[in-house]
Amino acid sequence: MEPTTFVLFGATGDLAKRKIYPALYNLFIRGKLPAAFSVIGLGRREWSDDTLRANVEQSLRQFSRNKPEDAATLGRFLEAFRYCMLDIGREADYLRLLDLVKAREEELGIPENRLFYLSVGPEFFGTIADNIRLSGLGSGRGWKRLVIEKPFGHDLRSARELNRKLSESFAEDEIYRIDHYLGKPIVQRLETLQQENPVIQALWTNRYIANVQITANETVGVEERAGYYDRAGALRDMFQNHLLQLLMMAAIHLPHDSSSETVRFKKKRVMESLELLQKEDVGIHVVRGQYAAGSIGGKPVVGYTSEPGIAPDSRTETFIAARLHIDNNNWRGVPFYIRTGKRLKEKSTRIVVEFKEPVKHPRSPNGAEPNLLVIEIGPKESITLQLNTKESGLDGSFKPIHIDLHAVGENSPEAYENLIGDALAGDPTFFAHWDEVELSWQWVQPILDAFGEDLVPLHSYEAGGYGPAESDALLARDGFHWWFDDKSDLKSNTNEGERYVCQTNH
Ligand SMILES: NC(=O)C1=CN([C@@H]2O[C@H](COP(=O)(O)OP(=O)(O)OC[C@H]3O[C@@H](n4cnc5c(N)ncnc54)[C@H](OP(=O)(O)O)[C@@H]3O)[C@@H](O)[C@H]2O)C=CC1
Numbered sequence: 166m167e168p169t170t171f172v173l174f175g176a177t178g179d180l181a182k183r184k185i186y187p188a189l190y191n192l193f194i195r196g197k198l199p200a201a202f203s204v205i206g207l208g209r210r211e212w213s214d215d216t217l218r219a220n221v222e223q224s225l226r227q228f229s230r231n232k233p234e235d236a237a238t239l240g241r242f243l244e245a246f247r248y249c250m251l252d253i254g255r256e257a258d259y260l261r262l263l264d265l266v267k268a269r270e271e272e273l274g275i276p277e278n279r280l281f282y283l284s285v286g287p288e289f290f291g292t293i294a295d296n297i298r299l300s301g302l303g304s305g306r307g308w309k310r311l312v313i314e315k316p317f318g319h320d321l322r323s324a325r326e327l328n329r330k331l332s333e334s335f336a337e338d339e340i341y342r343i344d345h346y347l348g349k350p351i352v353q354r355l356e357t358l359q360q361e362n363p364v365i366q367a368l369w370t371n372r373y374i375a376n377v378q379i380t381a382n383e384t385v386g387v388e389e390r391a392g393y394y395d396r397a398g399a400l401r402d403m404f405q406n407h408l409l410q411l412l413m414m415a416a417i418h419l420p421h422d423s424s425s426e427t428v429r430f431k432k433k434r435v436m437e438s439l440e441l442l443q444k445e446d447v448g449i450h451v452v453r454g455q456y457a458a459g460s461i462g463g464k465p466v467v468g469y470t471s472e473p474g475i476a477p478d479s480r481t482e483t484f485i486a487a488r489l490h491i492d493n494n495n496w497r498g499v500p501f502y503i504r505t506g507k508r509l510k511e512k513s514t515r516i517v518v519e520f521k522e523p524v525k526h527p528r529s530p531n532g533a534e535p536n537l538l539v540i541e542i543g544p545k546e547s548i549t550l551q552l553n554t555k556e557s558g559l560d561g562s563f564k565p566i567h568i569d570l571h572a573v574g575e576n577s578p579e580a581y582e583n584l585i586g587d588a589l590a591g592d593p594t595f596f597a598h599w600d601e602v603e604l605s606w607q608w609v610q611p612i613l614d615a616f617g618e619d620l621v622p623l624h625s626y627e628a629g630g631y632g633p634a635e636s637d638a639l640l641a642r643d644g645f646h647w648w649f650d651d652k653s654d655l656k657s658n659t660n661e662g663e664r665y666v667c668q669t670n671h
């Protein structure tokens with residue numbers, strides 16, 4: 166990996182502490198950081214190099230999956246860190262930063278390869294990009310990369326404006342837009358699961374698939390982010406980015422040796438084929454909800470509008486479910502159902518592919534269930550194929566068997582580790598390209614408009630359940646139901662039914 170200077174805006178903030186330092190440390194101990202590497206942390210706080218290092222060490226002790234046990238290893242890691250006080254709006258501070266970056270590059274004898282990681286609010290992205298250009302930080306003799314966090318815009322118009330602004334200072338292939346769902350290990354394996362397994366590839370069409378369900382349920386509420394969340398809601402916070410990315414990853418068909426360009430091209434094609442909704446029709450395809458008081462894991466929780474910092478008359482959605490159609494030869498006629506919400510019964514992020522039943526209706530009396538491919542993305546990771554077999558005995562009924570297609574890795578890397586490693590290596594495959602982001606906002610915009618004009622009812626749902634009943638009705642109208650919402654469906658997640666572990670390519 167090429168020698169790099171990692172310039173971290175927001176080094177004193179929460180994301181750096183919880184995700185970025187642990188990711189860098191885990192890359193370091195796995196030997197996945199460049200041999201010559203330095204981190205320049207930035208913030209307004211009056212920290213010294215030692216204060217930064219002490220904070221990094223503290224963050225590793227609290228948040229890293231590998232705790233720093235060996236003092237010498239930790240010392241070598243921390244030695245790479247320098248701190249520079251910088252106010253984002255003050256141009257002179259960038260010149261001081263440039264001096265420090267150059268001094269470090271000379272000290273280490275490394276080329277001017279600079280990765281700028283913006284772990285700060287999106288309102289600062291444009292100013293930082295401008296100042297990187299104006300100060301000369303962005304015109305070194307090596308490469309430059311810009312890593313940015315969501316939210317990428319608040320709607321289609323603001324996303325386009327932000328992109329225009331960034332593109333004055335960085336080319337598209339220099340911009341790495343983090344969507345941490347793309348860094349999750351199982352999501353990264355989806356492409357190979359399909360590519361390396363012709364059986365799955367052959368089944369990946371509307372000929373065999375009845376519907377696809379993408380769920381991201383959370384038990385947490387708005388937490389300490391009332392100010393941000395009440396302006397965003399579930400549609401902007403989860404749906405426009407993470408869930409549409411999962412949809413793209415699930416729906417693409419990839420040739421055997423796909424490059425990152427192929428992956429991005431195919432994802433773009435999926436988004437281009439998504440049927441756009443008219444604002445007036447949003448209520449037919451989209452359900453929105455807001456949590457009321459209830460209980461989670463036996464503990465009472467307040468409703469959304471009683472959360473600290475949320476206005477009592479807020480109409481922000483904390484739940485959304487939608488039915489989408491991809492109008493192309495592979496997926497025409499296959500509904501994709503997507504839902505996400507806060508204060509639901511359990512934390513689970515999964516994709517369920519329900520296969521068509523040639524003969525029997527789902528839940529037919531003899532016990533046969535539709536074949537399912539269940540991709541558990543978190544908090545547990547698994548890929549399971551549910552098939553039917555005949556019960557030995559007299560009644561001849563069927564029972565489901567489950568074939569595990571994914572060996573769960575011990576201590577597998579976290580999303581940020583994968584993504585920061587990829588950004589350092591210059592691999593853009595698992596970052597969101599502007600085309601995808603723009604098409605996602607384009608798809609979401611009529612829904613934002615319909616919500617804004619109150620054309621869609623806001624259903625209240627009790628905390629601790631599975632969201633409003635209208636979300637079930639959305640699927641019931643098509644003759645389907647959400648899988649795994651009640652205990653009887655949880656067979657594939659428990660020991661009920663026989664399980665087989667398979668060797669697969671992925
Ligand atoms: N925290 C999380 O889990 C997640 C965060 N994000 C995104 O990451 C970004 C950072 O979030 P988070 O770390 O939580 O935010 P914090 O509020 O914890 O940190 C903000 C950081 O920005 C710095 N900062 C703010 N204003 C200035 C300024 N004028 N000049 C220089 N530095 C400034 C602060 O430094 P100082 O106070 O020293 O000036 C601080 O380091 C946001 O865009 C957020 O949406 C995305 C996903 C998850």
Ligand SMILES: O=C1O[C@H](COP(=O)(O)O)[C@@H](O)[C@H](O)[C@H]1O
Pocket residue numbers: 381383402403514543
């Ligand atoms: O980006 C976000 O994601 C989290 C959920 O992430 P996960 O990895 O725990 O599934 C969500 O809680 C948060 O609101 C959102 O901003």
